[in-house]
Amino acid sequence: MNLLDPIGWAIVLLVVGCGFLILEVFIPSGGLLSFFAFVALVASMIVAFNRNLTTGLSFMAIALLAVPLAVGVAFMLWPKTPMGKAILGELPSEEETRPDDPRRSLVGRVGVAQSLMLPSGAILIDGKLIDAVSQGIAIDPGQPVVVVEVKANRVMVRPAGAAETQAAAFESDDVLSRPIEEFGFDSLEDPLA
Structure with a gap:
């Protein structure tokens, strides 16, 4: 009984890998979550390459786009979280940054x-x-x-x-x-x- 075909597993592993990368930004784990993300992304590509070469190359291209996008979105959202506000402090308003004249x-x-x-x-x-x-x-x-x-x-x-x-x-x-x-x-x- 097979719940997902190999492409389904490759998609799930790619999403899990990107999720671990986003969690690494929000939860300081000393690189543990990054390691799990790397393992999930590599496993996603291995499963895709086992299907055929074209699928494997397409998953590699998708991963090259999805990983930076996921990390970029996480870093855009991080300053709005309680931990981001505690570390960065409140952003100054435009009036505060304008030079006194x-x-x-x-x-x-x-x-x-x-x-x-x-x-x-x-x-x-x-x-x-x-x-x-x-x-x-x-x-x-x-x-x-x-x-x-x-x-x-x-x-x-x-x-x-x-x-x-x-x-x-x-x-x-x-x-x-x-x-x-x-x-x-x-x-x-x-x-x-």
């Missing part, structure tokens, strides 16, 4: 173009002159701009809208640029006149 705090701030920006030029924010690049729009000197993003060594700007310009003037530390209503004074016109 003080210019990142400029995003959303309003400044004034100091030179003609075609597309690069200089802008003035908080009394500091900064090299910037417009988003493909020519910006005239004296025109308000908004910092859109800071990426690598580039500060990207676009022309500021009227609401953004007023909000920036309101938030400014310059007392003379604030509207008089902010200070709570009534109109300075003579009430008796």
